[in-house]
Amino acid sequence: MTTTISAGDSTDTRAGVGLRLGGLRRAFGSTTALDGLDLDIAPGELVALLGPSGCGKTTALRIIAGFETADTGELLMGGEDVTGLPANKRDIGMVFQSYSLFPNMTAAENVAYGLRVRKASKAERAARAAELLELVGLPGRDKHYPHQLSGGQQQRVALARALAVSPRVLLLDEPLSALDAKVRLQLREEIRRLQLELGITTVFVTHDQEEALSMADRVAVMKDGRLEQCAPPNELYERPATPFVAEFVGTMNRLPGVVREGGTVEVLGRRLPVTTGQGAHPEAGRTVDVLLRPEGLQVHTGEQDGGEHATVRVATFLGSTTRLHLTTDSGAEAKADLPSWEAGSLTPGTRCTLTAHDNPVLVEERDNPVLAEKTAS
Structure with missing residues (x-):
């Protein structure tokens, strides 16, 4: 130039x-x-x-x-x-x-x-x-x-x-x-x-x-x-x-998951493809943290099948989007960004079902991974 x-x-x-x-x-x-x-x-x-x-x-x-x-x-x-x-x-x-x-x-x-x-x-x-x-x-x-x-x-x-x-x-x-x-x-x-x-x-x-x-x-x-x-x-x-990059750039959730065969991870009731980034692919059966952006989560009113039940704790209006702070029944904390028109009924205390969009996710092994058969239902 x-x-x-x-x-x-x-x-x-x-x-x-x-x-x-x-x-x-x-x-x-x-x-x-x-x-x-x-x-x-x-x-x-x-x-x-x-x-x-x-x-x-x-x-x-x-x-x-x-x-x-x-x-x-x-x-x-x-x-x-x-x-x-x-x-x-x-x-x-x-x-x-x-x-x-x-x-x-x-x-x-x-x-x-x-x-x-x-x-x-x-x-x-x-x-x-x-x-x-x-x-x-x-x-x-x-x-x-x-x-x-x-x-x-x-x-x-x-x-x-x-x-x-x-x-x-x-x-x-x-x-x-x-x-x-x-x-x-x-x-x-x-x-x-x-x-x-x-x-x-x-x-x-x-x-x-x-x-x-x-x-x-x-x-x-x-x-x-x-x-x-x-x-x-x-x-x-x-x-x-x-x-590190995932969490330093933007907001990121860490949610518990289990690595399955075929390069997938089970999280929030779904199997998602795993992207390894620069790290090695964890072996099947390992428990991991699954990294998900707030906009990568889906929130459905009521307790439905095919996801994890949760409770809305805080709803923060951000203009065109609203950020929900949720706690799952298993104790995990999550943030989800929804269009404000869609989040109107999800007020604090609302019971809901949390799942994820079908996009590749980055995972990181936990310090003390356990075998899947000990945690899978």
Whole structure:
């Protein structure tokens, strides 16, 4: 993907470059931050690094930026090995969580700072700053100082500053976490629009799954310094490779089941096909936890055959859907999402029958599995 952006009388044509993180390892004393991270990012792609605190996502971003050095492994940018290249030689733009604007500079001066360091002319700096401030939705704010801008406006200035030098790669380190919900939603849409318009390869670090799923071409879920799965948002949600991914991305139920012959599992009175993800297929007769999304459950009023009887404990109205919190007669807890028009009669205390849609499910063996004949009726 190639983008042409004019600044004054100059034209800058850039193509997004690919990134390769090959076997990156980084330890801080006895703590392993990255444990052999392998990840390929295509030119012009936006990849979100998603995971809990301490999973290694920020360390990976800092290694790409050149602020940290990997103990082992390599970093390729556009096919070039930049592993040992200092940060100021990598042609990377970075936006931080804390904005990091110079308080004694106006918005325009902040945006133009990188160009000033690169000895661009005053006219070129002014033209580029004005262009980018308009691009991020801040025309007329060029003479405002950071303390005169809202948090969302400051982050837009920080984004414009990162883009001013036309970097080959843009890095975003949880840039929206300090903003309120409405501004966060607006700015994530703006960032995505700009990224697509400019065609710039972007790596976005976040612990917010909604941000990752709504913005990224692919989401890389990390745990304990390793990559659990990297896939487009819909695949990550619908076909998680591991139980960790399944539970970290979206809401997931864990319901008891028994593995049967033919690659199926018996749960809620039905046999469902099993998808193994990255794990081994449990042998027949093992008790397992069956992972089911709330929308993968069916709830029928009254005690019917062909499912498990349950009681509605809480009904939470969410607009077009209602989330039911249920307890089965065997003691299992479950959440089910139904269209609100369908859930109207399922008030707290209602007896019902719980079953599942006939879709492949991910299973995980329990710590102390028992043979099916001890539990099957």
